[in-house]
Amino acid sequence: MYRSHNNGELRIDNAKQEVCLSGWVQKVRDKGFMVWVDLRDRYGITQLIFDGERTDAGIVDQARSLGREFVVQVKGQVIEREAKNDQMPTGDIEILVTEIIVLNKSKTPPFTIENETDGGDELRMKYRYLDIRRNPVRENLIFRSKVTMEVRNYLSKEGFIDVETPYLIKSTPEGARDFVVPSRMNEGQFYALPQSPQTFKQLLMVGGLDKYFQIVKCFRDEDLRADRQPEFTQIDCEMAFVEQEDILNTFEGLVKHLLKEIKGVDIAEFPRMTYEEAIRTYGNDKPDIRFDMKFGELNDLAKEKGFGVFDSQELVVGIAVPGCAGYSRKQLDKIVDFVKKPQIGANGLIWVKFNEDGTFKSSVDKFFDQDQLKQWADRLDAKEGDLLLVMAGDVNKVRTQLSTLRMEMAEQLGMRESNEFAPLWVVDFPLLEWDEDSERYHAMHHPFTSPKPEDMHLLESDPGKVRANAYDMVLNGNEIGGGSIRIFDKETQARMFDLLGFTKEEAIDQFGFLMNAFEYGAPPHGGLAFGLDRLVAILGGQETIRDFIAFPKNNSGRDVMIDAPSNIDDDQLKELHLKINL
The missing domain is CATH 3.30.1360.30 (GAD-like domain)
Known part of the structure; x- marks a missing residue:
């Protein structure tokens, strides 16, 4: 047994108990006649005492030889501290050590493992496994876990089914750039990593699953900012036999639940604002209304x-x-x-x-x-x-x-208080936006978004005026989720592809599987996807998602810890039927 207790749980009620603890050496204080060691694990810090009068001299010498981040196991008795520390939960006690084992030595870390560290961003990302030992990073990851568990609990109670969808899919021309994966067994052909499980969740509705969710990795090969990563996580959801109001009410409930359970905040209402009003009143479609x-x-x-x-x-x-x-x-x-x-x-x-x-x-x-x-x-x-x-x-x-x-x-002026939360629905987005360079329409959300029923007739006469049956959830000036009621009949979907500049052959080649599915009794359906990384960051009082991701990429899309992306050898290239011309 490596430990009988963790380093955050012992209290004065445990006095006189014999215990076994393990962890990392945070600090050693040698006063000559006495040595104190702070022992740390994810639960907290416990002070160890090595007393020349009460501890074997050899064990005291061992304590003096300990370095920062050594992994050790100790046995000893819980005793009351003479100088108590009310700044830490274990501050009333210490462990009078009778036995110590060094489980692993450590090189001197390249930065201090403290709340306030001397390591810069790039250095800490290179040694991210050390950075995770620091309280702020560890607490952010624990916080993220708490949020995801509450999401799962809420959606499961609402009857949603957690279904995994494929990571190796077909590349499509809409949206951001795909990350592509060469197929060894199919020469000259490629998979793409999903930017979203969009078509799969629609097919699950055709399949009759009714309520689907997935906390899923998605991938976009795009320029990066502080709030973007090439791989990110979505809370992806879809429902059948619903209208927009059903979607809004369901996911208002989810966000209310998270704010209540995670932050202790009650939100009475979610205001609604049209896209046109948001642009006219605030100059953007994700206004901060705090x-x-x-x-x-x-x-x-x-x-x-x-x-x-x-x-x-x-x-x-x-x-x-x-x-x-x-x-x-x-x-x-x-x-x-x-x-x-x-x-x-x-x-x-x-x-x-x-x-x-x-x-x-x-x-x-x-x-x-x-x-x-x-x-x-x-x-x-x-x-x-x-x-x-x-x-x-x-x-x-x-x-x-x-x-x-x-x-x-x-x-x-200090108006953007991180502990104040102001959610908002933005609705009635344009369905299409005209691109001057390509001289064609692009989908404002994606090609599967349904027009508002009252605007359906404008698809033929004035498509630029058609409003989408789409909605975004905004929290504190950040879009945290977005979705729409979907097209579920083949004719409307074909017309949408036509407006987006697809030939009939291209539409069938890219999305024929979805069009075919619509011919087998597709129900009305719609959904929404939350950006989990961004949602967690805002709930955690920060705006940089990287702080809540265990192993993030830097602003160049690189993982400096494992040095990826990297070259592959010629044999691998040959197997994949690829040739790199430099």
Whole structure:
């Protein structure tokens, strides 16, 4: 037996018990006459004491020779500590060691195994197995496990069946780039790793399973950011004989359950907002509604007043930032510099101070009088003491720019509290979006999304105006899940492929199996997929998903620990019928 107890469970009630503990050496403190060792495992830390008067001299010498991260087993008696430590659960006791065995020695770690470490991101990723020993990383992984267990519990109680779908599938042209896998037995042919189990879960509905879920790995070969990985995990769900309302109610229930069980937070309602309203009011389709600062469009109040900057642009739009009318010129210049950054791309902005005495001071006082600025303030729901920030430009571009500024101001003002949760449904997305480069439509979600029934007639006359029977769940300004009611008849699906530029032959080649399935009694169905990594990060109070993944890739898509991707030898290439030309 390596241990009778773990290193986080012993208390004063265990005093005088003989125990056996195992773990890693966190710290050694040698006072000459006495040695203390902190022994750590995933459950906590227990202090060991090696006393020259009560402990064999050879064992004391062993303790002095221990290095950081040595793996040891000790036996001894639980005794009450003279100097208690109320900062740790085991702080009332220590172990008077009578026997010690070094199970494995350790090289000196390349960074400190502490809550606050001296290791940079790349170094810690290279030695991720050591990083996992640190409390913050370990607790994040335990937190993730708790979330996934609650997801499984909720969905299982709701009658969902956990079904595995294949990882080696067929490559399709829609969506992001596929990761492809050469087939050794089928020369010149390739599998693809799934970006989503989309078609398989629809086939499960055709198969009559009614309610499906899977916590599943998915893969996309795309450019990476802090919240993206080439492999990621979805909570993938599908239901048959449902309408949109059934889906929304079911998965509101799931998120309410998670917030209650994981965070102790009760959410009364999930507001709903159309895509058009989200874009017009917040400048993006995943607005953070923990704070206000709604957009106000000012064209009728600001254009044709002799100010050329406004007159020459499509849209003049602004926000009211609460309590910032006292900003200095230096602070205002910083805001202007922020929007001029290349990644934002604005030429500048107009500021208006709504002073506490009800007067206005602005960067355009030469062009607009007090009454006109008061109209701006009313449009933006501004109050005395607020700062108005106004931008102008092409409609889509300026909304995106102002949305970024809104988030930046909220961050600066501490409005994005990680322990506050504001969920939102965004509905009625466009079904299709026109791509100027390819001169064809692309599916805003995916090709299997159903049009809203009342817009079905527009598929023939004006497809760009068709709204999708689709919905996204947004939490704190992040899209955490999305889905739709699916097309379930062959004719509508064929028309959708036609609108997306597929020839009849291409549609049959790529998706003939699904079209055929629709001819055998496919039920109405729909579903949703949550991004588990992102959901866990937000529930954990962070926005970087990498902190909640055991072995993440870096921003170049590399695993620096195992050095992947890597070259393969010529024999393997030959077996796979591949030739690399350098």
